[in-house]
Every structure is written in structure tokens, then in C-alpha cells.
Amino acid sequence: MYACLCLVFLFFTSIAEATYYPPGGFHHLSSLRQIKKSSSKSKPELPFETRYFPQNLDHFSFKPESYKVFHQKYLINGSFWRKGGPIFVYTGNEGDIDWFASNTGFMSDIAPKFKALLVFIEHRFYGESTPLGKKSPKTAETLGYLNSQQALADYAILIRSLKQNLSSEASPVVVFGGSYGGMLAAWFRLKYPHITIGALASSAPILHFDNIVPLTSFYDAISQDFKDASVNCVKVIKRSWEELEAVSTMKTGLPELSKKFRTCKGLQSIYSARDWLMSAFVYTAMVNYATAANFMAPLPAYPVEQMCKIVDGFPRGSSNLDRAFAAASLYYNYSGSKKCFEMEQPTDDHGLDGWGWQACTEMVMPMSISNQSMFPPYDNDYEAFQDQCMGRYGVKPRPHWITTEFGGKRIETVLKRFGSNIIFSNGMQDPWSRGGVLKNISSSIVALVTKKGAHHADLRAATKDDPEWLKEQRMQEVTIIEQWITQYYKDLREEE
Ligand SMILES: *[C@@H]1O[C@H](CO)[C@@H](O)[C@H](O)[C@H]1NC(C)=O
Ligand SMILES: *[C@@H]1O[C@H](CO)[C@@H](O)[C@H](O)[C@H]1NC(C)=O
Ligand SMILES: *[C@@H]1O[C@H](CO)[C@@H](O)[C@H](O)[C@H]1NC(C)=O
Numbered sequence: 001m002y003a004c005l006c007l008v009f010l011f012f013t014s015i016a017e018a019t020y021y022p023p024g025g026f027h028h029l030s031s032l033r034q035i036k037k038s039s040s041k042s043k044p045e046l047p048f049e050t051r052y053f054p055q056n057l058d059h060f061s062f063k064p065e066s067y068k069v070f071h072q073k074y075l076i077n078g079s080f081w082r083k084g085g086p087i088f089v090y091t092g093n094e095g096d097i098d099w100f101a102s103n104t105g106f107m108s109d110i111a112p113k114f115k116a117l118l119v120f121i122e123h124r125f126y127g128e129s130t131p132l133g134k135k136s137p138k139t140a141e142t143l144g145y146l147n148s149q150q151a152l153a154d155y156a157i158l159i160r161s162l163k164q165n166l167s168s169e170a171s172p173v174v175v176f177g178g179s180y181g182g183m184l185a186a187w188f189r190l191k192y193p194h195i196t197i198g199a200l201a202s203s204a205p206i207l208h209f210d211n212i213v214p215l216t217s218f219y220d221a222i223s224q225d226f227k228d229a230s231v232n233c234v235k236v237i238k239r240s241w242e243e244l245e246a247v248s249t250m251k252t253g254l255p256e257l258s259k260k261f262r263t264c265k266g267l268q269s270i271y272s273a274r275d276w277l278m279s280a281f282v283y284t285a286m287v288n289y290a291t292a293a294n295f296m297a298p299l300p301a302y303p304v305e306q307m308c309k310i311v312d313g314f315p316r317g318s319s320n321l322d323r324a325f326a327a328a329s330l331y332y333n334y335s336g337s338k339k340c341f342e343m344e345q346p347t348d349d350h351g352l353d354g355w356g357w358q359a360c361t362e363m364v365m366p367m368s369i370s371n372q373s374m375f376p377p378y379d380n381d382y383e384a385f386q387d388q389c390m391g392r393y394g395v396k397p398r399p400h401w402i403t404t405e406f407g408g409k410r411i412e413t414v415l416k417r418f419g420s421n422i423i424f425s426n427g428m429q430d431p432w433s434r435g436g437v438l439k440n441i442s443s444s445i446v447a448l449v450t451k452k453g454a455h456h457a458d459l460r461a462a463t464k465d466d467p468e469w470l471k472e473q474r475m476q477e478v479t480i481i482e483q484w485i486t487q488y489y490k491d492l493r494e495e496e
């Protein structure tokens with residue numbers, strides 16, 4: 001099973017059934033569909049100017065086709081900035097940049113203090129920054145230019161151009177990112193130290209590659225979150241899978257399940273229902289924020305606890321599957337606006353289409369599910385994954401490429417002698433935290449870890465209900481960034 005970061009496209013092939021392949025390929029996008037209505041209806045006006053930067057298709061070869069230009073979207077707000085002042089850049093991840101900008105209020109919150117220029121750059125091949133047009137075929141021929149190294153080079157080139165246009169080449173640049181964007185921020189600091197003075201990498205699972213962390217860690221962490229909320233809740237969810245399995249043996253099982261699960265169309269397979277349930281639990285653990293939020297879907301504060309309250313609130317003897325369904329409905333229908341649930345027709349509202357390609361080439365993050373977890377056990381089947389990638393894109397994954405290109409193994413020993421000015425922040429309730437850097441590496445490569453805290457919670461805008469530990473984590477980040485900037489200006493003065 002393979003998963004994407006923000007949007008865990010669960011590769012639900014053959015968890016229970018070796019021969020089962022879900023309709024529509026290996027992406028599981030049904031949970032994205034659920035956020036469609038809420039996100040497109042009330043798209044807020046973001047406090048940024050939108051610009052487009054002409055970018056070369058390929059930075060690493062000099063063939064004529066490399067020079068094809070596409071327009072990379074970026075957002076900018078200079079209302080706090082003065083010339084020479086710092087530039088805060090968000091290194092965009094696998095989706096529309098507007099979506100990340102509206103969930104990264106931290107940068108806007110601290111910009112006045114630093115008199116910083118705010119810039120959010122969209123990742124190539126996502127959102128509007130599609131080099132070959134939205135309708136181009138999804139084949140290796142076109143998608144070959146979609147990878148993290150090209151993206152980092154895009155950021156470097158755009159930042160240099162921006163500084164030149166602003167006649168502010170000495171401005172210090174600090175990069176920020178969450179999830180895959182956090183990985184990019186950290187790697188950007190390592191690869192382009194002459195362009196950025198430091199990186200805040202929030203919830204960046206840069207160790208989720210090449211067996212550095214145990215394959216079961218992601219799903220184990222989710223199970224732990226639910227266990228912390230209620231032991232009974234975990235038991236119920238764990239038992240619900242058998243009840244679901246049993247449906248497939250019954251003659252009228254699928255129509256009955258479709259009715260019970262209020263699906264928009266009759267289910268073709270029980271595994272769509274299973275994926276739908278699993279996704280709800282996975283995403284809710286990821287966004288188990290301390291305050292009500294709307295990142296993946298509108299949800300109340302601490303939604304994992306709310307789900308478990310639903311599970312535990314059923315009368316004795318209720319079906320486990322009914323309880324699991326009710327819990328999952330919190331994720332998909334908290335707004336109460338869903339007439340029915342779409343479980344088998346994937347859609348993509350945040351422009352995330354490219355992740356399947358990235359997961360099949362460089363972002364190879366194998367996962368297994370242990371029999372101790374609350375999910376159906378699953379042993380990673382690398383061969384099956386490889387076959388899927390061959391079938392879908394005609395490419396073979398390169399599972400060792402990321403650790404070759406960016407490192408990761410023995411990271412502490414390596415980075416304490418090389419590299420500086422990176423904050424790795426994590427909340428341990430985020431399942432991705434297990435693949436993050438959780439220990440201090442040197443005096444300037446630090447890990448800020450909170451016991452609670454979900455997927456890049458620190459990057460969200462401050463609210464009046466924020467808990468103390470979150471305020472403190474953000475305060476520490478501000479202090480560290482301030483040190484980087486002070487040091488930078490001191491060095492600059494000494495050069496002159
Ligand atoms: C920039 O941010 C400020 C403060 O949030 C806001 O008042 C202003 O409208 C923004 N500018 C643009 C172009 O959106
Ligand atoms: C800088 O200015 C040039 C020339 O007007 C323009 O093409 C380019 O897009 C600008 N760079 C950025 C980052 O906006
Ligand atoms: C969504 O919630 C509303 C309000 O509670 C309810 O009326 C509706 O039936 C729910 N939709 C589904 C598909 O369960």
C-alpha cells in the first residue's frame with residue numbers, strides 16, 4: 001500500500017483479496033469528492049495577488065524541447081514588506097496553491113513582525129501550473145517532467161527572478177512547507193543554501209523512504225490516536241471489517257450495503273465501502289486539530305474523539321459496521337449537506353492528479369498494516385505495486401532514488417556535519433510524524449515535537465482557542481527564524 005502525503009491516495013489493492021483491484025485504478029479519491037461542494041461553493045478571496053512566471057519545462061537538459069515555457073502560478077503579498085527585508089516563500093506541494101495558502105495562515109500571522117514579503121509558489125503539474133495543459137495524456141511522455149528536483153529548481157529560479165525584479169537581491173529568504181511541501185522546504189535548504197537561509201519543514205516525512213522507518217508506522221500511529229480516544233472504539237472498528245467481509249457472501253449483500261451506506265449508486269464491490277471507511281479514519285487522524293478546521297473537510301475540534309464518541313454512543317449490541325459507518329459519516333458529512341455518498345467515482349478537486357505519477361516514480365513510500373492495528377492487516381506487496389505502475393504509466397518505480405538524491409539514512413550523523421538552519425516540526429498525532437525527523441540533530445537543525453498536534457497544525461492561522469503547546473511551538477519557531485535573520489544581516493554587514 002502506498003500513500004500520498006496530504007492526500008493519502010491509499011493503494012487499496014489486495015489488502016484482503018490478492019486479486020482485487022478497485023475500479024478506477026489504484027487511486028482512492030472518493031474522499032476528495034466529499035469536499036468538492038464545500039470547497040468550490042465558498043472559495044474565499046485570498047489576500048494575495050496572483051501572478052504567473054514563465055518557467056522552462058526542463059532544467060536539467062539542453063534539448064530544444066527543454067526550453068518549452070509554461071506559466072507557473074504564484075501568490076504574493078508585499079503589504080508588510082520593505083526593500084531589503086525578508087522574503088517568506090512557501091514551497092508548494094501536490095495541489096492548488098490557493099488551497100495551501102488558505103491553510104498556512106502562520107506565515108501571514110508572522111509577516112508583520114518580520115516585515116516580510118509573502119510568496120506562495122505552486123508546484124509544477126498541479127493546480128493551474130500544468131505545463132502541457134490539463135487535457136494532455138497522463139503518460140510518461142508528458143509526466144516525465146514532474147518530479148521534486150524540477151520543482152526545487154523552479155523555486156530557485158523564480159526566487160532569483162523575483163529578487164532581481166524587486167532590486168532586493170540581498171533579502172534573506174526563508175522557506176516554509178507542510179507535508180510534501182515540508183520535504184521540499186527542507187531539501188531546498190540542503191540543495192540551495194545560497195538561495196535560502198533556512199527552512200521550516202512541518203510534518204515532513206523525509207524518512208518515509210527506503211525502509212528507514214517501519215512500514216507499519218503510519219497505520220499504527222492512526223490506531224494509537226483512536227486508542228487514545230477510546231479503546232472500545234478501536235475494538236469496534238477492528239471488528240467492523242469482518243462484518244463488511246461477510247456482506248460479500250450474502251446474495252443481496254451489495255444492494256443492502258449500498259442502502260445502509262446511503263451510496264449514490266449501487267456498490268460494485270464491498271472494497272469501495274472499505275476504502276471509504278478507511279480513508280475517513282486516516283484523514284481524520286491527520287487533521288485531528290485542536291480547533292474546528294476545514295483542511296480536508298469541515299470538521300469539529302479533535303474529530304477523532306468525536307468519531308469515537310459516536311461509536312461508543314450506540315446502544316449495546318449494535319452492529320460494529322453500523323457504528324463504523326456512523327463514525328465515518330462525521331468526516332464526510334459534518335456539514336450535514338450530503339444527500340448520498342459517492343464511493344466509487346473518483347474526482348479531483350484540488351488538482352492533485354499528479355501524485356499517482358510521483359508515487360510511481362520517486363515518492364515510493366511503501367506501507368504495511370500490522371495485525372495489531374485497527375485496520376485490516378496488509379503485507380506490502382511491492383511486486384503488485386510495480387505492476388500497477390507499469391500498467392498505469394509504463395514506468396518502473398525507483399525506490400532508492402529519494403535517499404540517493406537527498407539522503408535520509410543515518411540522517412543525524414550526516415546532517416550534524418553538513419547543513420544548518422532547518423526546523424522539523426511534528427505533532428505526534430499526525431500519522432506522518434513517524435516518518436519525520438523527531439530528534440535534534442545539531443544546534444541549528446532542530447526537531448520541535450508536540451505530543452498532540454496533527455498534520456502541519458503549526459502552519460495554520462492562530463485562533464483564540466489554540467492550546468498552549470501549539471502557541472509555544474509557534475513561538476519557538478518564530479524565535480529561531482528571528483535568529484537566522486539576525487545572523488544573516490550581521491554576516492551581510494561584516495561582508496561590506
Ligand atoms: C495583503 O495582505 C494585507 C493584510 O492581510 C491585506 O490587507 C491586503 O489586502 C493584501 N493584499 C492583496 C493584494 O490581497
Ligand atoms: C521579473 O520580470 C520579468 C520581466 O518583466 C518577468 O518576465 C518575470 O516574470 C518577473 N519575475 C517574477 C518572479 O515575477
Ligand atoms: C448528512 O447529514 C444530514 C444532517 O444530519 C442528514 O439529514 C443526511 O441524511 C446525511 N447524509 C447522509 C448521506 O448520510
Ligand SMILES: *[C@@H]1O[C@H](CO)[C@@H](O)[C@H](O)[C@H]1NC(C)=O
Pocket residue numbers: 371372
Ligand atoms: C500478527 O503478526 C505477528 C507478526 O507478523 C505474528 O507473529 C502473529 O502470529 C500475528 N497474529 C495473528 C493473530 O495473526
Ligand SMILES: *[C@@H]1O[C@H](CO)[C@@H](O)[C@H](O)[C@H]1NC(C)=O
Pocket residue numbers: 438439440446447448449
Ligand atoms: C530540540 O531543541 C530545542 C531547543 O533548541 C528544544 O526546545 C526541543 O525540545 C528539542 N527537541 C527534542 C525533540 O528534544
